[in-house]
Amino acid sequence: MIGDRIKQARKASGLSLRALAEKAGVTAMAISKYENNKSTPSSNVLLGIAQALGLKVEYFFRTSKVELHEVEYRKHAKLPKKVLDQIEGDVIEQIERFLDLELFLPANPIESFKLPDKLPHEIEDYEDIESIVNIVRQAWGLGNNPIPDLIDTLEERGIRVFQSKALHDDKFDGFAAKVNGFPVIVVGRDWPGDRQRFTLSHELGHLILNDRLSSHLDAEKAANRFAGAFLVPESEALKELGNTRSWIEPVELHVLKQTYGLSMRAWIYRASDLGILNQSASRKMWDYFRQRNWIKNEPGEQYKPEEPKLFKQLVFHAFGEQLISESKAAELLSWPISVFRNIRNEVSCEQEALNQRY
Numbered sequence: 001m002i003g004d005r006i007k008q009a010r011k012a013s014g015l016s017l018r019a020l021a022e023k024a025g026v027t028a029m030a031i032s033k034y035e036n037n038k039s040t041p042s043s044n045v046l047l048g049i050a051q052a053l054g055l056k057v058e059y060f061f062r063t064s065k066v067e068l069h070e071v072e073y074r075k076h077a078k079l080p081k082k083v084l085d086q087i088e089g090d091v092i093e094q095i096e097r098f099l100d101l102e103l104f105l106p107a108n109p110i111e112s113f114k115l116p117d118k119l120p121h122e123i124e125d126y127e128d129i130e131s132i133v134n135i136v137r138q139a140w141g142l143g144n145n146p147i148p149d150l151i152d153t154l155e156e157r158g159i160r161v162f163q164s165k166a167l168h169d170d171k172f173d174g175f176a177a178k179v180n181g182f183p184v185i186v187v188g189r190d191w192p193g194d195r196q197r198f199t200l201s202h203e204l205g206h207l208i209l210n211d212r213l214s215s216h217l218d219a220e221k222a223a224n225r226f227a228g229a230f231l232v233p234e235s236e237a238l239k240e241l242g243n244t245r246s247w248i249e250p251v252e253l254h255v256l257k258q259t260y261g262l263s264m265r266a267w268i269y270r271a272s273d274l275g276i277l278n279q280s281a282s283r284k285m286w287d288y289f290r291q292r293n294w295i296k297n298e299p300g301e302q303y304k305p306e307e308p309k310l311f312k313q314l315v316f317h318a319f320g321e322q323l324i325s326e327s328k329a330a331e332l333l334s335w336p337i338s339v340f341r342n343i344r345n346e347v348s349c350e351q352e353a354l355n356q357r358y
């Protein structure tokens with residue numbers, strides 16, 4: 001029903017009934033009637049509502065019903081319902097476009113997600129997570145090397161990654177969920193790369209560790225341990241830092257951050273978890289960081305953010321094979337058709353450039 005779609009889009013945009021009505025040039029009462037399917041907007045009004053919400057009119061006619069399941073973030077999120085609705089709506093809209101695209105592709109080009117064999121059924125200790133990471137990395141053919149593009153790595157293994165601009169709260173980093181049986185991970189769009197990567201690995205940890213943790217282990221702590229280990233396996237951490245350290249120079253941490261895409265802070269945690277820094281050495285490091293206000297703002301250049309590429313790639317694949325029209329491609333990408341043409345001619349689709357120019 002169009003009404004449900006209008007309501008979902010309005011909630012995703014964070015607008016009140018009145019705010020949307022004002023932008024679309026109708027009354028709040030009218031919007032409320034549309035949303036409750038008590039009256040149907042004319043095509044002109046619908047166009048106004050679409051523009052006010054930054055959507056194409058086609059959005060309101062899509063029928064796929066997407067719901068997020070096993071949404072892990074509910075357990076620890078303390079966000080207002082309004083913000084949660086906005087994040088969910090924003091993500092659901094992206095997932096719908098993904099599913100819509102798949103209808104046009106002849107064979108499903110997307111790997112389905114499989115947990116590696118040989119994972120233990122029960123995890124008794126945080127330390128066991130190190131060997132689980134090794135099993136996952138071997139099964140995925142990653143060896144022990146740094147992972148240059150984590151989003152690409154996850155997308156290749158059947159995990160769909162979405163970014164949400166609604167994720168800007170400091171307390172809320174991202175979440176994992178299931179949609180039609182496939183796993184989804186959502187992270188903030190405008191964050192530094194090291195924060196995105198830690199969240200992605202943390203959520204991957206939830207996907208892999210859930211249901212395996214002994215009841216005395218804390219799921220968040222376990223997912224954090226997984227995240228650090230997945231980005232820097234134990235053997236590499238020992239190779240880079242040595243077995244024991246009394247102090248690690250911040251410049252050294254910064255070089256390691258750029259190599260592995262793991263924040264300087266997370267490196268200190270990692271070195272402490274692995275016993276490379278003992279308790280007093282790690283306290284010294286934290287004091288030093290705190291005094292310089294480096295816990296919130298790390299010094300040096302930031303690590304470049306990542307962005308999902310699979311969806312964009314598949315849209316252009318379908319367009320190139322004439323499986324979809326130009327206007328369908330633009331609709332799927334949520335770009336105006338003129339932008340689609342420009343991007344196609346300039347062969348540039350860096351999200352950053354897009355945001356700046358259009």
Ligand SMILES: [Zn+2]
Nearest residue numbers: 202206220223
């Ligand atoms: Zn978590």
